Amino acid sequence: MMAVIALACLAGCGKANDVKAESVVRFATFNVYLNRPSEGALIEDLKTGDTAQAQKVAEIIQRVAPDVLLLNEFDYDAAGEGLALFQEKYLGVSQNGAAPALYPYVYVAPSNTGLASGRDFDRDGVVTIEPGSRAYGGDAFGYGEFPGQYAMALLSKYPIDEAGVRTFQTFLWKDMPGAMLPDDAATPEPDDWYSAEALEVFRLSSKNHWDVPVIIGGARVHVLASHPTPPSYDGEEDRNGKRNHDELRLWADYIAGDPESYIYDDKGMRGGLAAGERFVIMGDLNADPHDAGAVPGAIGQLLTSPLVADAPFPKSTGGAEQAALQGGANESHEGDPAEDTADFNDDPEAGVGNLHLDYVIVSKAGLKEIASGVFWPGPEDEHYDLLGPGFPVESSDHRLVWRDLQVVEE
Known part of the structure; x- marks a missing residue:
């Protein structure tokens, strides 16, 4: 089931259709960590309205006040109950005096995470079809211990062109020309870590890839949303690193404007984005430009595209401060810690430290950047408690990463 949900506009919501094209619109992505270990658990957590983690996530969103917001790691349910609860009981309610964040338009769709493949993807000798275990997740189309775990949702104050949405959930990895398929070093054959039987059904997207057109003052902006697999949790074959690379490549090829492209969507329509279209690529892309385990050049496929605006990365003061305070793995990093967007284990032996993983990447055509930032307040900031020192995770x-954009005519 795919759905664009036009929610009833609550008081103060405003009229999205009245916004002029020259208005500044804030696009943001936020991996909200609202995943739970079992199906339905997130819904149960959200029902009371007083879940501390969700309250802090909601307050961050309210403080930043994005107009178009992608949520990563928000568990999917077909009825949309979890997202409706989060909107009603958290975003729609002032958190510590912040103005409610009201989004009349929502896009949700199924995810490959936790969706049984019927194949032995993890090569443990067993095809696991019963949800609720790591073995099951290893054989799913995208890692997840139940269908919809770690999914995503798009919230917007602007109308969504439902008819124009394209999704790429079922696109097969083997159908990408020159795919970076993992290799079993123990055999002479190339690219054979996955069996031929597995590759016949193996989907490229670990969650989903969405092209969701948002209408801003009559102008169309394509939100290209995804959450590629982390380039880790594998072995010498680097199957997740290579999949991450090609999940990013899908967008690089999609924006290239080739109507004869190899890419096909879930309705069977072929071709990429039309030349000259405005787009914003958003998500937890799981690829640091300098540090950790991404395949070299993975995120560079997007950042160096001639179709992408050459804009500085969003920054924060808190990211740099925490890298210095936490030390450990951060001390060996090459990237600017002010550009970090994720706070992980800092143990130099077992951790990766803080990384730059979350992106809002903007087309050169039709969009002008006004400002950008990463919500990462430092220890002296009044909102530091929304994040804390990293562990335990507060929110x-x-x-949250944002860019303020203005729609312009070319």
Whole structure:
């Protein structure tokens, strides 16, 4: 089931259709860490309205006040109950004096996470079809211990063109020309870590890839949303690193404007984005430009595209301060810690430290950046308690990243 939900506009919501094209619109992505270990658990957590983690996530969103917001790691349910509860009981209610964040338009769709493949993807000799275990997640189309775990949702104050939405959940990895398929070093054959039987059904997207057109003052902006797999939790074959690379490549090829592209969507329509279209690529892309385990050049496929605006990365003061305070793995990093967007284990032996993983990447055509930032307040900031020192996680182990954009005519 895919759905664009037009919610009843609550008091103060405003009229999205009245917004002029020259208005500044805040686009943001936030891995909200609202995943739970079992199906339905998030819904139960959200029902009371007093879940501390969700309250802090909601307050961060209210403080930043995005107009178009992608949520990563929000468990999917087909009825949309979890998202409706989060909107009603958290975003729609003032958190510590912050103005409610009201989004009349929502897009949700199924995720490959936790969706049984019927194949032995993790090569443990067993096809696991019963949800609720790591073995099950290893054989799912995207890692998840139940269907919809770690999914995503798009919230918008602007109308969504439902008819124009394209999704790429079922696109097969083997159908990408020159795919970076993992290799079993113990055999002479190339690219054979996955069996031929597995590759016949193996989907490229670990969650989903969405092209969701948002209408801003009559102008169309394509929100290209995804959450590629982390380039870790594998072995010498680097199957997750290579999948991450090609999940990013899908967008790089999609924006290239080739109507004869190899890419096909879930309705069978072929081709990429039309030349000259405005787009914003958003999500936890799980690829640091300098540090950790991404395949070299993975995020560079997008950042160096001639179709992408050459804009500085969003920054925060808190990211740099925490990297210095936490030390450990952060001391060996090459990237600017002010650009970090995620706070992980700092143990130099077992951890990766803080990384730059979350992106809002903007088309050169039709959009002008006004400002950008990462919500990461430092220890002296009044909102530091929304994040804390990293562990335990107060709200999320990721930070909300935003860019203010203006729609312009070319």
